[in-house]
Amino acid sequence: MREHGGNLDQAVQRFGGRMQDWIDLSTGINRQPYPIGEIEPHFWNALPSRSDLESLHEAARQAYATKAPILAMGGAQAAIQLLPRLAPCGRARVLAPTYNEYAAVLSAAGWHVAEVASLDALARADLAVAVNPDGRRYDKAELLALLPCVGRLVIDESFADATPELSLAAEAGRPGLLILRSFGKFYGLAGLRLGFVLGAEEDIAALSAMAGPWPVSGAAIAVGWRALRDRAWARATAARLEADCLRLDAAVKSQAWRLIGGTPLFRLYETGDGRAAQARLAGARIWSRIFEQRPGWLRLGLPGDESEWTRLAEVLSS
Numbered sequence: 095m096r097e098h099g100g101n102l103d104q105a106v107q108r109f110g111g112r113m114q115d116w117i118d119l120s121t122g123i124n125r126q127p128y129p130i131g132e133i134e135p136h137f138w139n140a141l142p143s144r145s146d147l148e149s150l151h152e153a154a155r156q157a158y159a160t161k162a163p164i165l166a167m168g169g170a171q172a173a174i175q176l177l178p179r180l181a182p183c184g185r186a187r188v189l190a191p192t193y194n195e196y197a198a199v200l201s202a203a204g205w206h207v208a209e210v211a212s213l214d215a216l217a218r219a220d221l222a223v224a225v226n227p228d229g230r231r232y233d234k235a236e237l238l239a240l241l242p243c244v245g246r247l248v249i250d251e252s253f254a255d256a257t258p259e260l261s262l263a264a265e266a267g268r269p270g271l272l273i274l275r276s277f278g279k280f281y282g283l284a285g286l287r288l289g290f291v292l293g294a295e296e297d298i299a300a301l302s303a304m305a306g307p308w309p310v311s312g313a314a315i316a317v318g319w320r321a322l323r324d325r326a327w328a329r330a331t332a333a334r335l336e337a338d339c340l341r342l343d344a345a346v347k348s349q350a351w352r353l354i355g356g357t358p359l360f361r362l363y364e365t366g367d368g369r370a371a372q373a374r375l376a377g378a379r380i381w382s383r384i385f386e387q388r389p390g391w392l393r394l395g396l397p398g399d400e401s402e403w404t405r406l407a408e409v410l411s412s
Contacts, residue, residue, distance in 0.1 A: 125398030127282025178203030184220030229355025255280035
């Protein structure tokens with residue numbers, strides 16, 4: 095498996111303890127998830143209906159402030175897997191460092207992939223990919239300016255729920271522009287496997303045909319519809335995450351770590367020795383993410399309840 099956060103089983107294998115003993119801060123998943131409540135039996139017992147799926151699509155359009163064609167899928171990853179099939183293989187450019195599945199999936203499908211360090215370097219690609227935000231934030235106008243310069247522009251907004259001002263969802267529907275949204279990260283329900291892709295009618299129709307008649311489960315439809323319509327919860331959660339980012343930055347000051355990026359769901363620090371920092375946190379059963387290609391980096395998600403914040407504070411101050 096490629097390098098990802100969430101590999102808590104490896105933490106247990108290396109450092110001991112039980113899965114339930116650990117606080118997993120290696121991902122950008124909200125640790126105060128949306129309260130899903132009861133799910134009506136028919137969402138478990140019957141095949142998802144077209145009307146239920148359309149209700150979910152409309153809830154997503156409202157939440158993302160767009161009128162564009164949209165398709166629910168089994169997480170943003172499911173859309174990534176289908177991207178190579180939207181056009182003949184050609185030149186792909188991925189703005190890096192970023193989520194490593196893009197380059198891997200495109201390469202495996204026969205695309206010629208290069209990871210680049212600037213928006214300008216995406217120009218002249220047949221398929222260009224940028225994740226916004228992803229440690230860095232990119233100006234919407236600069237992203238849109240790429241559209242005439244590339245064959246297809248993919249903007250992954252998996253971390254954009256708490257920063258809607260960065261979203262290009264309102265521009266989705268333009269030819270050549272695809273927007274990917276994750277549900278599980280902001281709503282803290284990654285196991286539900288739900289995400290969305292927004293784009294021009296032709297692209298969404300092609301992805302829908304590839305995804306098949308039941309792209310998501312009945313449970314995902316029920317929970318997603320309920321959560322996306324709960325805008326009060328979304329506003330309160332975005333405000334809490336903003337405050338918690340400042341709280342985490344303050345908590346690590348004693349370590350002399352340098353903040354080098356982040357989103358409202360994770361912080362990225364230059365520690366000097368990411369592996370040593372990870373091992374120290376693991377001693378308190380707190381799991382973090384390190385990067386093989388950047389040995390000083392450490393990524394921390396935001397703790398959930400006060401007991402998690404207390405445990406993190408104790409290990410940082412010891």
